[in-house]
Amino acid sequence: MKQFILKRLGLSVVTVFLVAVIVFFLTHILPGNVARQYLGKGATEEDLVEFRRVFGLDRSLLAQLFGWIGDLLHGDLGESMQYRVSVKDLLLPAIGYSSKLAGVAFFLIVPISIAGGVIAAMNRGKKIDRAITVGGLSAAVIPEFVWAIVLVLTVGVTFQIFPVSAFPDEGNRSILNQIWYLILPSISLLLVLFGYIARITRAGVIEALESDYMRTAVLKGMIRRKAVSKHVLRNALLPTIAVIASQVPYLIGGLIAVEIVFNYPGFGTVLKGAVDARDYAVLQSGVIISSLVIVIFQLIADILFAVLNPRIRQKVSE
């Protein structure tokens, strides 16, 4: 098991490194002269040279790459070209805000979607099953930023049930109130992800319900509800975990769009600002951080999958 985790960890490091290299080169082939753009038309040639020297742009690409990666390893994310503050100071609070939103969204999406899938599977072929599967898929074809706008206009503006921004005003930032403000953005993500997760859960539960071991449990004289909770759920949730982990990148992508609609000062909003301003340092660090998050979630999903499935657990421990 230990060996398995180490191996996966090693692979994750390689993945992040490759992402770093790719991101570095991609950002450097973006069109436009960086120094000129930041210093404006009036800047002299000396100013440009000075700018390039300060930000290390006068070195060769490879030197820049290794310099950057070396800095990253020391936890130095560099300096924002746009705001002239350290990227860390810019991104850390934003990440904090985004984590809150992601956390609320996650705790809303996962239980509701899994419950939806289980309910659909248990009532296969009935109206509630069709409502969940068809409804879930229909909701998923509409992008989250559209949902966000629709939700703001309806339950926010027209019915005034939820606040229209995601961030409470100063004075009342109690945890509960913050969560309350984050529910509407989370719902727009829920609407998109619910269909996928519920359907995978449903398929897993149905497979387990029809399995021979479920039959064994029922013919042992177990009542159905108990047999479901003891024999079905554990086996059924295995594939679901993998799906949820695979949706994490989507969740991050969705966060960016939703944050912008709700004007929430999170990671996505900062990242979008960086793209608009060609702020390489922020952009590169942002992508590295999101790839780290994705890789970590994938790792967690793999480990969970192995822990829950004795067949894999045994294989990996050999």
Add this chain to the structure above:
Amino acid sequence: MSTTNTATLELRNLEVAYTVRGIDREVLRDISLSIAPGEAYGLVGESGCGKSTAAFAAMRYLPRNGKITGGAILFEGKNIVEMADDEVSSLRRSAISMVYQNPATALNPTIRVGDQVAEVFQLSGVSKSDSLEMAQAALVQVQIADPAQVMRRYAHQLSGGMAQRVVIAMALASNPRLLVMDEPTTGLDATVEAEVLDLVRELRRDTGTAVLFISHNLGVIRHMCDRVGVLYAGALVEQGATADLFNNPSHPYTVGLLRCIPRGGLHKSTDRLDTIPGTPPALGTHFDGCVFADRCALADDNCRTRLPQMVTISGAHVARCFHSDKASSMPRSIELIEYASQADVHSVHNDDTLLSINHLSKIFTQDGHKVQVINDVSFNLGFGETLGLVGESGSGKTTIAKLVLGLVSPEEGGVITLDGKGLAKTLNRRDVHDVGSMQIVFQNPDQALNRRHSVTRIVGRAVERLRGFNVSDAIDRAHELLSGMRVEASLHSARPVQLSGGLKQRVAISRAFAGSPQIVVCDEPTSALDVSVQAAILNLLVDLQKQDGVSFIFISHDLGVVRYISDRIAVLYLGRVVEFGTSQRVFNGPFHPYTEALLSSVPNIDGSIRKRIPLTGVVPSPSNPPSGCVLNPRCPRKAGSGYETLCETEEPNLTEVEPGHFMRCHIPVANLKQLQS
């Protein structure tokens, strides 16, 4: 509690239907039978006859689309059809249990075996810690060695026989008064099957549980049951005490079924197998008269229009037939084929070597360990000869087939010669002619045939590739081949899914014959088929051999089938040939101790009691074979032979003990002969 005159289980005029595309289709038709306390009742029949449905109906457990449309299921006099769900659950907890066909999937893959057995005790109110102790005791009862260790395992870590023991332990944990066993040994190796059956017999003697035993295997039923019922198309056609029914079968279907089996001593050189003409009716077909009339040699107009009632043959032996008195003298049903010209008939094989295999070995690497699955195997195959490969799972039968075909490459030193010409080790280095001259027929035609292609296309493609024909010639040749395999022209444009198992296998055989092969490897070609279909396929293979002079390498776990079709037989154990000789020699003895144990474990249908020579212990892993003779830790003849030390230290060679009869054993053949007489 039951009184002595109440049956433990009674099915009274039971009717079950499955709803398929909105229409109710009858699966069980007016079934009446009863099982007395302590009695073992066998239900036998071919696939689709409704025997498993009957088994699950006795548990009141039907598929989602199944329903009981008439009659009653009485457990100790109480009708469980009308019971509330929780009452049925309580019966299942305390009085009725079941053992399933596929023990590996019947266990939950994510829960430890011990906890699953303990669950049964917990359901009847035992505390968790007590239940675990009781579970361990239950595993001891089913003779599992090292139960404490098995308790902590998961289902995938158990062998098939072990998993079935666990399932039986689970079933017996509730002290049931009725045990329903649905094909409990199907898919297990012969020696494991024999052990499981011995165990069930012993447990029944100790507990006095009534048993409903479902099987397609007439031999198993004959050895396990007091009374037998024969099911055909959902109807009970004959019923009686086991000996009566087997000795005096009185329904034409039972007679036909018994005649299809390649049984004791039959050989292709002298006997052709009987078949049952036609095919079983589709699910839910409606009958005015007898369900078997369409396929029956004795049927007249009366049979087709009036439903026969059960008539008494003798005592409790009854048959649902107007002509039960004539059934046992029913004319034999042998499809004869006419050969194009007598000159083409290859009567017997000659001894010239077609295929020669020398020193084949194969080592697989598994989780970093080297596993030698084939160890120095050599044999020859003559023109028009059939070589049977016999052995249990893991003995290397299929790997040898793959080596011959070039699907896996042998280790250094292995040589395969076909018709005097050395063959490349792997398939992609062999030319089209070599590929075409060796083909294979697989066990499961469902998986071997492309289901998106029509039958003609499947065979035609093979003709194009292997013979270099153009498309239209290939199609003509495909039609010719298919007709030769008795696949009717009307089915040539069908897709595999529209065909029955037997027809699919005929298509697979046609495909194998597309390149005019010299050798066809048949890997368990009839294991997935019913006995009546099996007989027809075996007849076909024999015909093809006579017609084309083709040679077969025939792999099967069914010793009766191998004995019938093979000229020579190689018995394999742990990747080694332990005995080799003509079919005659290998089956009549003297036997290698392993062959002896294998043969003694097969329940035969003639009912003769043969003393079982048990193999003790488990099959050793090929990654860590025992020292000396690989059989020695399990050998039934080692103890007292006087050769113990030699057996444990030195691996015996394959030596010729009689002309044309080879054995890998230290014990002199004269001693074996004496022990085995």
